[in-house]
């Protein structure tokens with residue numbers, strides 16, 4: 112039987128793309144869509160999709176519709192509430208919304224006892240591999256800069272992907288060279304710093320989601336780059352997570368284990 116899916120943030124850039132991906136998959140059934148600012152509208156009107164679904168203001172209709180998995184691409188404050196609601200109601204959650212901190216993850220681990228949750232900073236397979244390669248390379252280099260570039264409507268910085276990359280590189284190596292900068296003419300000219308890794312955020316009209324990890328050591332550099340030119344790039348990962356979440360108890364961070372890159376969660 113097709114898995115019954117709800118989408119939170121259905122009127123947004125990602126949410127509407129997820130609605131299309133769910134509708135296009137014969138093993139998934141889109142049964143509820145939530146987006147408070149578009150409540151009451153036909154999903155068709157909001158997204159142009161061929162559907163009779165009406166956008167709900169809150170998650171309550173999601174239960175009536177029998178949703179088994181909820182996908183969240185909203186804002187971090189909304190996602191926190193949506194996650195709590197999923198955990199409370201035994202609905203599996205697949206979360207792409209960025210901006211979660213360690214506290215949020217710890218809370219989710221406590222909350223998800225009746226259902227499971229996958230939180231991924233990036234659902235594009237190439238981005239998952241980029242983060243993996245950057246983590247592998249980290250111990251062999253002395254300096255690391257992450258340059259993330261996104262569309263100019265993105266509200267959070269740095270991106271969730273850049274944060275996750277920096278955290279994993281910082282955990283993989285503690286021997287980054289000290290920053291030589293002793294004076295800056297403009298604040299933040301050297302970007303933000305996380306565990307010795309520098310992070311720089313660009314917001315560029317026309318771009319979608321891009322990241323370069325630039326590692327350096329004596330006489331050589333290694334640049335690892337990923338580009339999402341279209342939100343379709345995230346959909347295979349989202350669909351994979353929607354189908355796999357049921358079999359991954361508790362909270363799973365990232366797609367690595369779902370893709371077999373690391374054993375376990």
Ligand SMILES: NC(=O)C1=CN([C@@H]2O[C@H](COP(=O)(O)OP(=O)(O)OC[C@H]3O[C@@H](n4cnc5c(N)ncnc54)[C@H](OP(=O)(O)O)[C@@H]3O)[C@@H](O)[C@H]2O)C=CC1
Nearest residue numbers: 120122123124125146148184185189207208209232233234
């Ligand atoms: N993990 C990944 O692979 C990816 C993650 N993202 C992340 O996903 C998030 C969404 O991105 P994007 O789609 O571009 O953003 P959008 O602003 O286009 O979409 C967010 C949508 O959520 C709606 N919304 C706000 N509050 C709620 C709520 N309580 N319940 C349901 N819907 C709500 C917004 O409505 P309104 O606009 O009216 O406020 C909007 O329609 C961001 O955090 C982004 O970083 C994006 C791409 C890939």
Ligand SMILES: O=C(O)C1=N[C@H](C(=O)O)C[C@H](O)C1
Nearest residue numbers: 209232233265270271272320
């Ligand atoms: O807002 C976006 O667009 C994206 N957000 C995610 C992030 O913050 O890393 C994933 C991807 O980069 C697109």
